[in-house]
Amino acid sequence: MIKSEAERDRRWAMARDLMADEALDALLVYGEHEGVPAAPFAHDNYFTNDRPGTIVMFCRDEDPIQLVWSPMHVEDHIEATKRGDELWIEPARIRVGKDATHVAAGMAAGYSRGAQPHILINTGPSVVSWGDAPWAHRPQQPQVIADGDVVLAEVLNAVARRETQSQVAIAVGDVHPDLEAAAQVARACYEAGLAQLVPDNTFGDVAEAMITTLKDAGGWNVHPMVHSLNPYGPVCGFGWGLKTYAPAKAYGELGEVPTVGAGLPLEPGMTFAFEPNCVLNGHLVNLGGTVVVGNDKPIELNTSTAHLLRR
Structure with missing residues (x-):
């Protein structure tokens, strides 16, 4: 020393x-x-x-x-x-x-002083990754946002041991048509999940409705379409679509994560993070927010982030 x-x-x-x-x-x-x-x-x-x-x-x-x-x-x-x-x-x-x-x-x-507790973010004209900003853990310069990019972020906030999550997708200028199409599919998945988020249904009903809508449109997801916040545990499956993505074929075994907690009965007051995401031809869009199971219909806490935003 x-x-x-x-x-x-x-x-x-x-x-x-x-x-x-x-x-x-x-x-x-x-x-x-x-x-x-x-x-x-x-x-x-x-x-x-x-x-x-x-x-x-x-x-x-x-x-x-x-x-x-x-x-x-x-x-x-x-x-x-x-x-x-x-x-x-x-x-x-x-x-x-x-x-x-x-x-x-x-x-x-x-x-x-306005510090953000946690945020996941990715930017670019076509991305298929999800997580913390890559420049925060790899030796590279911060990315410069340009016309045609999409900014994808997940903002997590917690107060009194209760958490909300907002999925933000911002189109910068004129984006690729596949991004526009992916946003429409993600929104359709969001609505399909909402229709199932009612008492007496199960978490599996919600996850399956969102995945079916995604597959019918020819898309795949890079992370769960929905997961629970209260109670914590159930999570929608993902990973199957990576096997169809050409750049991924060079990698070793590509496993997938199955839906966990599908049998959970839905009850009023339960809280879920809706984060439908869709990849079409290598272009990812992620939407959504926090949704609560109501007595007769879902209660949306983040309606603005459930659509593709414009800049």
Whole structure:
């Protein structure tokens, strides 16, 4: 382990340069718990020269703060100081704060300033993927939105342990005819699911109605057409259509996910995420929102996102 103050200053300068380049006021460096096999490199240790498993916070030009998960880290720091080990974080800036109370407080502060809890997003003229923004986990530049693109996103919000999900599809300018057609199919699947979301039916009735409408139109889905939010568990099947997609033929075994919880009886008050998605000729559109089972008909909470939006 390199133990020079010059190396410490070099590494801290790298963190601050990154903050300056990205116009950030703060930077969090998360360290997995020590001994985790999937994390042989301790990111926090790179900046602390100390026991791994902590969160390092860089705030503007101040020396970093180290949040540790238990008093054991403090005790270990004391012993290391006795031995004369070179430690890069001063004792006054080490806090036992890597816990739910402090993390919840940090999240609350972020939310109060308009921070988005979670969002999945993909953009482009033709995409068939779903998940977090690829530039957030791969070394690439953020995508530039252009005329003809579609912006596909899933916005998840939770309040008082209750969650809603909105599926957003925004057409930018003139999009490909297959995108327009896929949006129409996705909307038809949405309506087919709504027709079945009534008491005495089952979750399987809803999922099957949406999948049948999709298949009849010649489309396939990249993720579930619908899944439950309350109670959590039932989820519509997906994955079968990937086998028909030419670029996927180069891959190994392509399994599919079957519908889970098809036998669940529907009752008033149950909540479901409707997210009908359709791929036609390599063009994906995803629509929908949160729907509640009513006494006699469904209650839609996100009607605007159940249609293709225009920009």
